[in-house]
Amino acid sequence: MLNKLRDPELGKRILSKLVPLAREAARLLGRPAIFMEVCGTHTMAIARSGLRSLLAGSLELRSGPGCPVCVTDQGDIDKVIALAAARHDLVIGTFGDMLRVPGTNSSLEQERARGARVEIFYSPAEAVTFAAGHPRDEVVFLGVGFETTAPAVALSVAAARSRDLKNYSVLSFHKTVPTVLEILLSDPELKIDGLILPGHVCTVTGRKAFDFVSTKFNVPAVVAGFEPVDLMEAAYLLLKQIVSGRAETVNGYPRLVREEGNNKAKEIMKEYFKPVDVQWRGFGMVPQSGLALQERFSLYDAAVKFPVEVSESPPPRGCACGDVLKGKIVSSDCPLFARKCTPLQPVGPCMVSTEGACAAYYQYEWSKTGSRGNIGG
Ligand code: SF4
Secondary structure, three states: OHHHHOOHHHHHHHHHHHHHHHHHHHHHHOOOEEEEEOOHHHHHHHHHHOHHHHHOOOEEEEEOOOOHHHHEOHHHHHHHHHHHHHOOOEEEEEOHHHOOOOOOOOOHHHHHHOOOEEEEOOOHHHHHHHHHHOOOOEEEEEEOOOOOOHHHHHHHHHHHHHOOOOOEEEEEOEEOHHHHHHHHHOOOOOOOOEEEEEHHHHHHHOHHHHHHHHHOOOOOEEEEOOOHHHHHHHHHHHHHHHHOOOOOEEEOOOOOOOOOOOHHHHHHHHHHEEEEEEEEOOOEEEEEEEEEEOHHHHHHEHHHHOOOOOOOOOOOOOOOHHHHHOOOOOHHHOOOEOOOEOOOOOOOHHHOOOOOHHHHHHHHHHHHHOOOOOOOO
């Protein structure tokens, strides 16, 4: 199946249908259509495959709030860093992406160099195993992610409980995608003609959870997989809707996404988490879009066990990550891009995360052209 999806001939065939359709849509709209991919993995796949430059001039692809590290609020980043700095007796467990994300005055990486204990884990289950093997250590796992990650983190709490571990807790910064898309689509300044919906998130939520995109906002949407062919197909299905004047939420990833999603994963999320208001980078407070552990699991809630307060946490000076995440600008429009901000010296999280728009563009697109020209041509 994967070989078929990676077949260059199939890609060429889809592209040969896509480009004339994109031109037709551009003629109808009076400008190239703008589609937003709402998934950091899509952002990377688009950059890596060179799809953006293949479509330049007839179709523009922009990133949205789909990178979980990038949308984590600066205040939350500062809280984790402050915890790591103040409590060298704790082991802060995290996915690798968070290590180099700059806080206001430091980063986890810098705190680790100063003696903080920060461990990289590839899964929350690995963090639980570590806690079980190090009973004298107190492990705080950073729960950063969307509906895709939250069930695994909930299961890690379940595993810690069943093993009667008292030295494992979760600092939950989880967020849910549909709620922030409602805020995004309500923005009158947004000029997006279609959404490429996150395939991984939809495997949990189901396609139906995103019906509102087309029914409430009249914007075409397609759930997409992660191969270049999947993304071309999603663009094709969006263009077809634009050309025929329709707006529907279509499942372009039926090999993994169901109408209702994964009920087991949804149930475990509901059992362990409750929706709360949270800050998103670039969006501010988004009501009921965060996931906090339910009170009955407070023994495993690092926000309860190790409360931290930080003073004001302004975004890094000059960093335009907020506007990148809202699709208002593209990475190369940021004046710091490839000048003061590079993967080696990142100013904002979008240049650090493996799913960040600025990192993707820098690594796969800008570095090839060496130019700061607009993405999408
Ligand atoms: S280039 Fe750097 S400073 Fe500019 S938006 Fe991207 S991450 Fe932020």
